[in-house]
Amino acid sequence: MSPVSTTSLKLPDEIKLQAANAAKDLGVTTHAFMVEAIKQASINAELRRSFLEDANNARNEVLQEGKVHDADKVFKHLKARIAGKKSNLKATNW
Template identity: 70%
Template sequence: MVSTTSLKLTEEIKQQATNAAKELGMTPHAFMVEAIKQASINAEIRRNFIQQANIAREGVIKNGKVFESDKVFEAMKARIAGKKSTLKVSNW
């Protein structure tokens, strides 16, 4: 069963949602449901990103090993150009 939730929106936000929904061929309700769904997905992606960044940071603090950013960019450019490239670990 689907539960009901009430949102109090300003007239400006209601109008923006209505206009956007119309352009997308959706009802305002469907647009708002999709917007909430996307916001929830984005929040989860951000949470996971921050969690992985904190894990990586802890690893750097623990072992002091990093890749220098300019070397990473050089390696990426080389690989895009079809050349072989290797990265060497540096001490932080």
């Protein structure tokens, strides 16, 4: 088990009550609920950061190389693949 440190949170009464009610509904302590909520918020923040980084990298790649996929052709390609047909999708110049 990793080391544990103590952190104090000052919560408005409304949020504290919401957390307590949610914890009760889930059958966990308020503390466990808050720890899990903070963990999930941290994971979500990292996923968002990674998503935005990937999006910026893709944008930069398009700007540098000028290659894109036409949306209509992408949808046609996906429908063909779902139907078990072969389909080639080629990028075109922007």
